[in-house]
Amino acid sequence: MKVLVAVKRVIDYNVKVRVKSDKTGVETANVKMSMNPFDEIAVEEAVRLKEAGKADEIVAVSMGVTQCQETLRTAFAMGADRGIHVLTDAELQPLAVAKLLKAIIDEEKPDLVILGKQAIDDDSNQTGQMLAGLLGWPQGTFASKLDVGDGSLQVTREIDGGLETEKLTMPAIITTDLRLNEPRYASLPNIMKAKRKPIDQKAPEDYGVDIAPRLKTLKVTEPPKREGGVKVGSVDELVEKLRNEAGVI
Amino acid sequence: MPVLVIAEHEAGELKSATLNTVTAAKAMGDEVHVLVAGKGCSGVADAAKAVDGVAKVLVAEDDALENQLAETFAPLIVKLASDYSHVVVPATTFGKNVLPRAAALLDVQQISDVMAVESPDTFVRPIYAGNALATVQSSDSVKLITVRTTAFPAAGSGGNAAVETVDGAGASAEGAEFVGRELSRSERPELTSARVIVSGGRGMGSGENFSILEALADKLGAAVGASRAAVDAGFVPNDYQVGQTGKVVAPELYIAVGISGAIQHLAGMKDSKVIVAINKDEEAPIFQIADYGLVGDLFKIVPELTDAIGK
Ligand SMILES: Cc1cc2nc3c(=O)[nH]c(=O)nc-3n(C[C@H](O)[C@H](O)[C@H](O)COP(=O)(O)OP(=O)(O)OC[C@H]3O[C@@H](n4cnc5c(N)ncnc54)[C@H](O)[C@@H]3O)c2cc1C
Ligand SMILES: Nc1ncnc2c1ncn2[C@@H]1O[C@H](COP(=O)(O)O)[C@@H](O)[C@H]1O
Numbered sequence: 036m037k038v039l040v041a042v043k044r045v046i047d048y049n050v051k052v053r054v055k056s057d058k059t060g061v062e063t064a065n066v067k068m069s070m071n072p073f074d075e076i077a078v079e080e081a082v083r084l085k086e087a088g089k090a091d092e093i094v095a096v097s098m099g100v101t102q103c104q105e106t107l108r109t110a111f112a113m114g115a116d117r118g119i120h121v122l123t124d125a126e127l128q129p130l131a132v133a134k135l136l137k138a139i140i141d142e143e144k145p146d147l148v149i150l151g152k153q154a155i156d157d158d159s160n161q162t163g164q165m166l167a168g169l170l171g172w173p174q175g176t177f178a179s180k181l182d183v184g185d186g187s188l189q190v191t192r193e194i195d196g197g198l199e200t201e202k203l204t205m206p207a208i209i210t211t212d213l214r215l216n217e218p219r220y221a222s223l224p225n226i227m228k229a230k231r232k233p234i235d236q237k238a239p240e241d242y243g244v245d246i247a248p249r250l251k252t253l254k255v256t257e258p259p260k261r262e263g264g265v266k267v268g269s270v271d272e273l274v275e276k277l278r279n280e281a282g283v284i
Numbered sequence: 285m286p287v288l289v290i291a292e293h294e295a296g297e298l299k300s301a302t303l304n305t306v307t308a309a310k311a312m313g314d315e316v317h318v319l320v321a322g323k324g325c326s327g328v329a330d331a332a333k334a335v336d337g338v339a340k341v342l343v344a345e346d347d348a349l350e351n352q353l354a355e356t357f358a359p360l361i362v363k364l365a366s367d368y369s370h371v372v373v374p375a376t377t378f379g380k381n382v383l384p385r386a387a388a389l390l391d392v393q394q395i396s397d398v399m400a401v402e403s404p405d406t407f408v409r410p411i412y413a414g415n416a417l418a419t420v421q422s423s424d425s426v427k428l429i430t431v432r433t434t435a436f437p438a439a440g441s442g443g444n445a446a447v448e449t450v451d452g453a454g455a456s457a458e459g460a461e462f463v464g465r466e467l468s469r470s471e472r473p474e475l476t477s478a479r480v481i482v483s484g485g486r487g488m489g490s491g492e493n494f495s496i497l498e499a500l501a502d503k504l505g506a507a508v509g510a511s512r513a514a515v516d517a518g519f520v521p522n523d524y525q526v527g528q529t530g531k532v533v534a535p536e537l538y539i540a541v542g543i544s545g546a547i548q549h550l551a552g553m554k555d556s557k558v559i560v561a562i563n564k565d566e567e568a569p570i571f572q573i574a575d576y577g578l579v580g581d582l583f584k585i586v587p588e589l590t591d592a593i594g595k
Binding site for chain 2: 153198200
């Protein structure tokens with residue numbers, strides 16, 4: 036079984052992002068970048084499938100600027116076998132990413148594709164579902180448990196009211212939720228080995244896909260700041276304030 | 285052209301998220317229709333037709349629609365979309381699962397988590413866990429939108445819309461099969477529509493200790509929420525999680541207990557009207573956004589608070 040994972044390079048989740056003063060976006064100069072946390076979970080799941088003898092090859096795909104290669108190397112150090120980098124400096128919106136992934140999947144023919152449920156920069160939560168639609172494949176989104184069998188899989192999904200289970204025939208699309216697994220730290224030997232794993236470099240034009248953004252960002256602004264309040268000294272004071280000042284109890 | 289809202293429903297009841305979505309839809313166009321799709325949903329259709337501002341309810345019923353799979357819902361949305369300027373769903377796990385699949389089939393770039401409607405083609409949405417707000421303009425002929433329900437008030441009742449049956453048959457599940465659903469049962473209000481929320485974090489120490497929060501919640505008629513750390517530790521089920529990747533809430537009163545205030549948590553609750561933080565670490569970031577902070581041991585403070593509120 037071949038597994039394909041999509042890994043996005045994003046601002047590290049620990050960074051407090053700042054809006055640029057010209058309102059065109061957020062500050063990315065000298066900011067730490069990492070693999071999207073949900074995509075780490077996707078890679079980890081694929082590696083576990085390989086370790087369990089269920090998968091024999093893991094292909095990682097990343098799209099964007101030159102440095103996406105570092106993101107692919109991170110995936111390699113965790114256990115992915117090879118990479119495809121679609122190099123572009125252009126803004127990629129989820130529909131364009133889904134179309135490029137579809138073109139890659141048409142060539143690679145994986146049995147299972149794992150993406151993150153959401154990229155923590157654009158917070159779109161769209162790409163996996165779009166890709167499933169374009170391919171006409173079943174989708175198991177927000178997965179917290181995956182049980183891969185022969186030709187089909189069972190997926191437990193985190194939904195607002197609790198959990199839902201579905202059975203999907205493969206090929207299928209999975210998007211990861213936080214509790215699917217806990218990604219490993221790469222060991223030093225594996226980081227060294229990752230340097231030798233191959234990356235196939237491509238351009239959007241190679242796939243004949245129109246990636247022009249459909250959404251135009253008119254401005255990016257800071258959300259209204261919440262005024263810090265007061266510290267109260269006792270429970271009685273808190274209750275008094277909630278009752279008489281805030282009027283919420 | 286009218287705006288189509290996809291109703292979210294469960295066990296024969298219209299979910300309240302649909303009401304906030306109708307309010308958002310009214311700001312996009314002048315006539316709002318609601319699609320109720322599923323199996324045996326005449327009760328939901330009755331509820332939808334009474335929502336204020338709804339002009340028409342479309343009912344699509346079929347066995348294949350029963351479990352609201354994205355695989356069968358997306359083609360139905362695609363079939364109806366050409367008669368509408370916008371197709372709108374709440375940004376719940378239901379809406380997030382279904383709508384992007386339809387968007388791809390329509391070759392449309394969906395707009396997620398809309399929190400303000402500037403004009404019929406321009407919307408404000410949060411990015412980077414709500415640390416920035418993007419104003420975006422869509423060039424697609426039909427706009428597919430998920431709505432951040434906490435940003436719009438619920439539509440009232442008093443409407444009397446026409447009900448029309450549409451053909452729901454024919455969609456294949458494309459290899460997806462529903463197996464089962466395990467829903468958390470609770471007598472408490474739902475997190476996303478509760479007036480008061482009491483949330484616990486890693487500081488709670490265990491699942492059993494959540495009983496002191498439940499006692500407080502009972503006094504206040506509140507819902508109980510949690511941080512990711514509390515959910516990951518297994519103290520409470522996943523559907524309690526508030527935050528960037530959990531539920532977004534905006535109650536009148538949010539009481540954060542033993543929660544440090546990571547940006548991913550704040551992303552889900554910082555639009556609450558009044559925030560109370562109880563934490564033993566006076567440097568905890570949660571105090572920077574709390575209206576009222578109380579520094580101390582939660583195991584002492586929470587029971588005291590429960591007592592004091594009863595008085
Ligand atoms: C991609 C990604 C997505 C995420 N999404 C979310 C999300 O949606 N929601 C979310 O909540 N988190 C999310 N997180 C996790 C987030 O970064 C934090 O790790 C998490 O919110 C911390 O939870 P906490 O505040 O309960 O725990 P901690 O940060 O460990 O804080 C515990 C607090 O309890 C206090 N405490 C301990 N004992 C007591 C006591 N006896 N009395 C009083 N106070 C006490 C401590 O002082 C401390 O401040 C996400 C992280 C990532 C990487
Ligand atoms: N530029 C990209 N390169 C690789 N994968 C991506 C890219 N953009 C999005 N993805 C994948 O799609 C998922 C969801 O992203 P989004 O729909 O933008 O929230 C991510 O977690 C990735 O798995």
